[in-house]
Amino acid sequence: MRAANTSAAGSTAHVACADPPPASDVGVEATVDGDAEALARATWSRLAEPADAHACALVGRLGATAALDWLTHEALDADGEPRPAPRPPLPPHGDAARASADWATAAARWAPRLQGLDIRRELDVLERLGGSLLIPTDPGWPTGLNDLERPPHCLWVRGDPALLVARRGAPDVALPRAREDLVPDGPGAGCALALVGARASTDYGEHVTFDMASGLAAKGVVVISGGAFGIDAAAHRGALRTGVTVSVSAGGVDRLYPAGNADVLEEVIATGALVAEVPPGCQPGRHRFLTRNRLIAAMSDATVVVEAAWRSGALSTAHHALEVGRPVGAVPGPVTSMASVGCHRLLRQGAVCVTDADEALELVAPLGATDPDAAKAADPANAGSGLLDGLDGPAAVVLDALPARAEASVESIVRAAGLTERETIAALGLLELEGRVERRGAAWRRARGHR
Amino acid sequence: MRAANTSAAGSTAHVACADPPPASDVGVEATVDGDAEALARATWSRLAEPADAHACALVGRLGATAALDWLTHEALDADGEPRPAPRPPLPPHGDAARASADWATAAARWAPRLQGLDIRRELDVLERLGGSLLIPTDPGWPTGLNDLERPPHCLWVRGDPALLVARRGAPDVALPRAREDLVPDGPGAGCALALVGARASTDYGEHVTFDMASGLAAKGVVVISGGAFGIDAAAHRGALRTGVTVSVSAGGVDRLYPAGNADVLEEVIATGALVAEVPPGCQPGRHRFLTRNRLIAAMSDATVVVEAAWRSGALSTAHHALEVGRPVGAVPGPVTSMASVGCHRLLRQGAVCVTDADEALELVAPLGATDPDAAKAADPANAGSGLLDGLDGPAAVVLDALPARAEASVESIVRAAGLTERETIAALGLLELEGRVERRGAAWRRARGHR
Known part of the structure; x- marks a missing residue:
């Protein structure tokens, strides 16, 4: 990292572009x-x-x-x-x-x-904007970019360039202090994850993006996106609520594009970073959006697409991610929504189905650090309340064979369940222990709450 | 296939259960x-x-x-x-x-x-109900059932048992005439596809199921489901609109369960088939629903789950399908919908993302017979209307470099595009041929409709 100042040399730890000779x-x-x-x-x-x-x-x-x-x-x-x-x-x-x-x-x-x-x-x-220039030999260079067939020559950065160093991207580089301060411990801390999608997004897509981004940022993940309307803006806004985010611009970092997102981009600069491979003054031309997408993909440890039409720039980010060997996730949506067609296309092509921040995190920290499915199974919200939940074998058959409200003799239960008398009695004993059935003399009935 | 009549022998082509000795x-x-x-x-x-x-x-x-x-x-x-x-x-x-x-x-x-x-x-x-009994040695036996570790001993069938013979399941068996009459030609004709899901379904899930089932049945696919409320009923109803459907019951075929679906099950019997592995009189006990699901999976060439909660019987059908080597598809939905959680779980476990009848058909007729993605790409509804659609290389860059409404000289375009003069002029010529740009003397501008 080098400050872009032209004042007296030595104002930063790195040699600054100070007083270059003619x-x-x-x-x-x-x-x-x-x-x-x-x-x-x-x-x-x-x-x-x-x-x-x-x-x-x-x-x-x-x-x-x-x-x-x-x-x-x-x-x-x-x-x-x-x-x-x-x-x-x-x-x-x-x-x-x-x-x-x-x-x-x-x-x-x-x-x-x-x-x-x-x-x-x-x-x-850049200096007047408080920015800095990064080149590949800088310790703060996001080395993930080196995986690109055509990497950028440099990065023009506003905000904190230390945020660009992802743990995976630069395993041998100590995290800059700012980064350590900002990120909590956890499986995602120090990872960078791209959250991208359509400009023509739906309320659903923006809502899911905001939640996912804030959930990821709260775990120390740097959320990277493209600063566009729709999903990108929701990703930045969600991440800003709980952590930090990086926006990669298709034009120079001197202009906050699109102007309608100037407020969120100012916030990104204040607590995160705004990055471009083209100098200040460059227009965000349409083809630069597509080449810009390769930077988002390569700077991130994984890419998640939230909403995308059949043809969408967000899909190009996903394809760039695959090219540089990064996992790609896609968030499903209603099959009746044109805004989710591109995501479903990605899912059919092998992208991982991602429905929340934990599953997104699983893309970058898959080594048993988290197990969203196990967490969901343990979640009381997903705990089944069905009559036979947690039961199998004879106990399930016996409980099922008991009438819903009437009493039944062991003999009739045996016949209904298709089990031996011994199996039936053993199962009834187990069910009684669990409070699922009650005995009244020689008859059995389902316990209240288990009918 | 054998008729269940006990009247004079020979009333069907097969030996009937006529006048068995004491x-x-x-x-x-x-x-x-x-x-x-x-x-x-x-x-x-x-x-x-x-x-x-x-x-x-x-x-x-x-x-x-x-x-x-x-x-x-x-x-x-x-x-x-x-x-x-x-x-x-x-x-x-x-x-x-x-x-x-x-x-x-x-x-x-x-x-x-x-x-x-x-x-x-x-x-x-069974005879009074006009039904018939099938055993594995009958030519009409759905041989897919033989893939099960624990196949049924027989099938109790109301309706047309010929519908149970899927082309894949019984490659050497000539399709019964009824089946040939019913199915149009096409890649799905003669295939059987299970369409299952939650009883606690949403309007969204039922709508998607109905459309998918009617789309599949219209192509000659026999849609198999479980006759339950919610997704199952929508699958039967959709298939009945355009073709035939088979319902696999957890209880005896004499009782139409649940009673609220009696109307649709009567229709299923009239034009399709209702099947059970237990005799008339047997209750549809809860554990029988789970064992019943293995029949749905094995009788079908593929299983598609439309909506399913985290714990859902429909997931057991999917797992049975995987056990007998059948493809499994899952229909995505909003990640905010508890009714789609099980489908997203399946997608994370490797199920194919299925969003319409064509993609469901692709599961059973994958040999280039259909290509839903190609069809979608060709669909005008998915044709991009973006400025740079269909362009790449210099033409895209040049068109992008042209001001939106003003004229520009070749020299200024060269500078903006970052191309050589020769490349720029060649690209302008191409774009002019396509009607995307217009020349006025030495200046160029975007054509109307391409700004």
């Missing part, structure tokens, strides 16, 4: 060692669209600084125009000429945004 | 070859409770007639009293003395009901 016109050739890579990654987050395959490969293999060097010195000419046949920065898989052309195409995509770019301006905006 | 006091020592076994099986269905392990083993291994011989000649003395140490009728698994005692206990269970029993009286009742 950079080139691309604003990245900083010479402060630790920060050059951060500035370069921030620059790449502006140059390339999220999940741009060539940019991800280039930055991932060479590092962001060397990748920018290649772009400015090899792929573009002195005027910033793409060269037709640059030296490929990575060994080509197949035909070298084809690879060179592909890289030329990629560079031509990035070049227009390079003109006049100085990423320090965006970092200044 | 039987012993146990009413089974008929000498008409084909019928002795039928009478003996009918007798066993009265002597032993359903699923009595010893009776099932004895009848299954020796045949019903020999089993009765053992009972009357070896296990009981001349007065009909159990002998303390009878010769075991089957080779003992372990300790011989223990086995002998176990068999003595079993015989003592059966002996009280043997006194004065003449099963022809029950067969007379």
Whole structure:
């Protein structure tokens, strides 16, 4: 984690982006060692669209600084125009000429945004908002993102970046103090769980989401969602009531989108975190919502979809989760509700049926830490009140064979139950001990309350 | 199949129970070859409770007639009293003395009901009701029952017994004519599907059940259920609207239980079948409901549970279905509904999520015969109307980069989209072909209806 301030160096434990020396016109050739890579990654987050395959490969293999060097010195000419046949920065898989052309195409995509770019301006905006920039080498980087085929170059964070470190995501990293303070002990503490769904949600879906989110957050789970209307907003609101939540934005973190959720997003920033892979100033374009969803999936230890139509962005989050090996849960709803069709589709595809916070938690802490089914069986609300509950074998048959209100002789019970006299008498004795039957002389009857 | 008439022989294609010679006091020592076994099986269905392990083993291994011989000649003395140490009728698994005692206990269970029993009286009742008796050697026997560890000794049937022969259950048996007449062609024709659920159902559950049952029956599926209030009744009613249905009773078929469902059960008998493993006159005791459920499961090619509380008899039907290797489906509902808790429990245990008749049919005809998901995707009701639907790659990015209502130059689109000029122009051309964008001189804008 690094603060985005440009004030005097050393204001945080990490080297801050303090007073970078004059950079080139691309604003990245900083010479402060630790920060050059951060500035370069921030620059790449502006140059390339999220999940741009060539940019991800280039930055991932060479590092962001060397990748920018290649772009400015090899792929573009002195005027910033793409060269037709640059030296490929990575060994080509197949035909070298084809690879060179592909890289030329990629560079031509990035070049227009390079003109006049100085990423320090965006970092200044972030600083004024009290935010910070995270890059993969930071201890606070949510390492779950590294499971992505096309990880983000950096994260632009408002709020507390320590909340992004999930226990599973970074097993060797000590939890930052803030995180330890916030989370209670428990099987879910330190886990992150995505709770996502449709914008066109129903009252039912929002109600279930709110309850699930507040139940999870109360157990120390960081609830991650996308800040949209409907299910996302209900997830944030529910989590805010009892704990912390993280919102992953499709646009820059300087704009709280959608504006109608500005109040809840302000609260998210105040006690949780708002995160984006694109710099301040970037629009939340529609295709960025889809690429954003991979971040939600990879930052979380599991994803639960509450309501989703047949085609829904929430399903893309679920598919990203499967791609990076995270469990996926789906909350059922009425089969007559179009808002639940996508969830039922997921259930048919193998998603786990999740009906409450405990079952959602089971997705991320499955090692016997919790057993929602056992808990439900023990719940008095689910305790059967049926006549034969808790009985089987001869006792159930005998009790069943007793008339509802009249008395019966052992002989008639024997005949009705289809048991031997010895079995019948033994069963009657057991039932008498349990207070389910009463003896009157030679006759038996059901006890009051067991008729 | 055999008619239960005692009138002149030959009134049906099968040897009827016509004029059996005087039987012993146990009413089974008929000498008409084909019928002795039928009478003996009918007798066993009265002597032993359903699923009595010893009776099932004895009848299954020796045949019903020999089993009765053992009972009357070896296990009981001349007065009909159990002998303390009878010769075991089957080779003992372990300790011989223990086995002998176990068999003595079993015989003592059966002996009280043997006194004065003449099963022809029950067969007379069945005949007066126009019913028939089925035993496993009959061509019309639903062979799915043979998958049970403790199959019924016989079936007492009112209505059309030909409906019990499912294609899967009896692949080598030609469908009786009645069945062929009734079922339309289609992937489900000749299949049998159990549709079961809670008595304490909701309007939602009954509505879904009715629709699913009528949808299945319309495709030629025989819908099997238990005749109870709630989901069972809705299943029968829905199936009656478009096709045929079979009800499996926990008591004798002479009494229509529960009385409140007499109207629907009369309809079931008139066009379908009412079936029991116990003779007329037997009470539908509570434990018989649970043993009855194994018949529903085994007679069906799959079981779907619509609504079920945490503890519900419908869940026992599902578990029986799993035991005999039949697929199990569960219909989801609101997680806030106690009536759906059992279904969600099944889904968590691996049941298939089923939301309509097509998906239920998929359980029994899964070989590409139907593909509910493909059908849903093709359904215009599920066709997305989103701006980017059907688009991906550069076209989606470019369309997204276009302002909602203003015009934009290629250069500004290039910058906003993060694509090369060539990619952008190609995408614009594609979008123009699809009528999603319009060109005005050098500027582009979204077409009306695509904003």
